[in-house]
Amino acid sequence: MGHPILRQVAREFSFEEIVSPEIQDLIETMKATMQAASGVGLAAPQIGKPLQLAVIEDMDHRNLNAEQLAARDRHLVPFHVSINPRLYIDESTGNAEFFEGCLSVPEFVGVVPRAESVCVECLNERGEPVVIQAKGWYARILQHEIDHLNGILYIDKVQLPTLMTAENYSKFMQKSVKEIQTE
Ligand code: ZN
Numbered sequence: 001m002g003h004p005i006l007r008q009v010a011r012e013f014s015f016e017e018i019v020s021p022e023i024q025d026l027i028e029t030m031k032a033t034m035q036a037a038s039g040v041g042l043a044a045p046q047i048g049k050p051l052q053l054a055v056i057e058d059m060d061h062r063n064l065n066a067e068q069l070a071a072r073d074r075h076l077v078p079f080h081v082s083i084n085p086r087l088y089i090d091e092s093t094g095n096a097e098f099f100e101g102c103l104s105v106p107e108f109v110g111v112v113p114r115a116e117s118v119c120v121e122c123l124n125e126r127g128e129p130v131v132i133q134a135k136g137w138y139a140r141i142l143q144h145e146i147d148h149l150n151g152i153l154y155i156d157k158v159q160l161p162t163l164m165t166a167e168n169y170s171k172f173m174q175k176s177v178k179e180i181q182t183e
Helices: 021-036 066-071 136-149 166-172 177-181
Strands: 041-043 053-058 077-089 095-101 108-115 117-123 129-135
Touching: 021 041, 021 053, 041 136, 053 136, 077 136, 095 136, 108 136, 108 166, 117 136, 129 136
Parallel strands: none
Antiparallel strands: 041 053, 053 077, 077 117, 095 108, 117 129
16 A cells, blocks of 8 residues: 555557466466465555456365354355456445455455446457456455556545454454444
8 A cells, every 4th residue: 555556547459469478477476475465366566566467266264153154145266367357237236335455455455335236348368359248256356456457446436434353353253334323
C-alpha cells in the first residue's frame, strides 16, 4: 500500500506478450508468491508489474469449518490466470458482506460488500479466450483481483467501522459480520 503502481490502471497486453518467456516466467513467479503468502489471488501490480494479469487459486480450506465454507459459498478453485479481464456484475443476485484482506494491506481485514455473482471474460495463459461464471467466494476473489488491475484496493470499498487488525479478527471472528457492524 502506497506504491504508485497499485493505484494505476494496469495495461492490457498482447497475445505475443502472453506467450513470451518473460510473461510465462512472471506467471510462475506470481503463482509461487501467492502460494508462499497463503493467498487466494495475486495481481501483477502487487509485485510491481502494471499489467492486466492476475493469478487465482483457492484450494486450502483447512482453517474453515463446514458452516463457514457454506456461509461464504466457498468452493475449491484450481490455479488459473486471468489476463485482460472484463468484469460483468450479475445485478439480480445482490451483494454479500464478508471480511477480506489483501497482501498489499498487511495485518488488516474488513468487511467489503461484493456482488454474489459475476461473469469474467479474459484470456488464459495461452492467450485463449475464457468466460468464467463465478458466484460466492470465487466471485469475491475475482472482483478483488480485477479491482487491483484498475488501481482499486479493498480499503476503498471497506465498511470502515469493521476495519480491524488480523489479530483482532482472529480473536473476535466467532462473531458474525452483523454483530461487529452494530458495535
Ligand atoms: Zn489484494
